[in-house]
Amino acid sequence: MHVVGSLNADQLLELSVFPERGETVLSSGTRVTAGGKGGNQAVAAARAGARTAMVGVTGDDAHGRLVRAALAEAGVGTAAVRADPEAPTGLAVVLLEPGGGNRIIVASGANNRVGERDVEAGLAAVEPGDVVLLQLEIPPATVAHAARRARARGATVMLNAAPAPTDARHLDPAYLDVLVVNAHEARAVARLFGVTEGAPEDQAPSLARALDALVVCTAGDRGAYAVPAGGRxxxxxxxxxxxxxxxxxxxxxxxxxxxxxxxxxxxNASDLPAALHRAAAAAALAVTRHGAAESIPDLDEVLRTRFTSPLTSRE
Incomplete structure (x- = not known):
């Protein structure tokens, strides 16, 4: 599978409380690790056992070297990760409070330079049956181009619509097979496509019908909801x-x-319940430790943990 998306260095600041306007607070700890939605998802896929290649751009700097090394260490192919000498590596400042809550500020940097040439080179080896995973932290036109190229090569196109989209021009359902959103992102997509807003369990079927795609909506401590394409x-x-x-x-x-x-x-559809259960278990493990890419567990650890999370369904 291939991931086309963002690559960041994450600067984590641990706080006892978030600062108010005009207030200065002291951090109890800080470090810089690899992150970015594209990079994180590529690491997760590789640690889950999939042969994974990353398509993206970093700066030709220390942060870029850190990110590329972290990808390689996780088993992600980096041949299509370009180091751009004219832009800094994307940087995310993560403000973390006790209990795991966070606020994140992102300077996109080299992520804004991911273009069609990067996509053409990075997806040249895509074959029918492959999965191409996209997010929205790189230019929307590049995301749209990647979706078209992936579909033309017979791949399954999977979009994590994050950050929440504000424009439907680059979200053509004709090139979309799987949509993954959280509750906030689901509402944003629903507004763009004229779908009635509601709770995730109610919105997922409507989105699955409107987009004719498998829709998966994560809802924090309420779990995740999924509906196959067509919403039936x-x-x-x-x-x-x-x-x-x-x-x-x-x-x-x-x-x-x-x-x-x-x-x-x-x-396939019959395997979806087990896949969702495993994804939920992996995410649960990730939140028990600090960091972004470095917090993601490998498959053996997930299988050893044996979380119990019964699946249910509703008409």
Whole structure:
């Protein structure tokens, strides 16, 4: 599978409380690790067992070297990760408070330079049956081009619509097979496509019908909801796994990468419940430790943990 998306260096600042306007607070700890939605999801897919290649751009700087090394260490192919000497590596400042809550500020940097040439080179080896995973932290026109090229090569196109989109021009359902969103992103997509807003379990079927795509909506401590393309099947619900959260930064990316890996390994509608359960378990493990890419567990650890998270369905 291939991931086309963002690559950041994450600067984590641990706080006892978020500052108010005009207030200065002291951090109890700080470090810089690899992140970015694209990079995180590529690491998650690789650690889930999928053969994974990354398409993206970093700066030709120390942060870029850190990110590329982290990808390679996780087993992600980096041949299509370009180091641009004219732009800094993307930087995310993560403000983390006790209990795992966070606020994140992103300077896109070299992520804004991911273009059609990067896509053409990076997806040249895509074959029918492959999965191409996209997000919205690189230029929307590049995301749209990647979706078209992937579909033309017979790949399954999977989009994590994050950050929440504000324009439907680059979200053509004709090139979309799987949509993954959180509750906030689901509302944004619903508005763009004229779907009635509501709770995730109610919105997922409407989106699945409107987009003719498998729709998966994560809802924090309420778990995740999924509906196959067409929206005619019952809603699958995976309850959240209760764990002591210390950092939720990469939870959604871990879930998405694990789900993408299952699809890349040939999971179909009958396999979807098990794939969702495994993705939820991996995300639960990720929030029990600090960092983004570094917090993502490998498949053996997920299988050893044996979380119990019964699946339910509703008409």
């Amino acid at each position: 099947e019952p809603v699958l619900h995976v309850p959240a796994v209760p764990v002591p959260a210390v950092d939720t930064t990469a939870a959604g990316d871990t879930f998405t990468g694990y789900l993408a890996a299952a699809l890349a390994e040939g999971a």
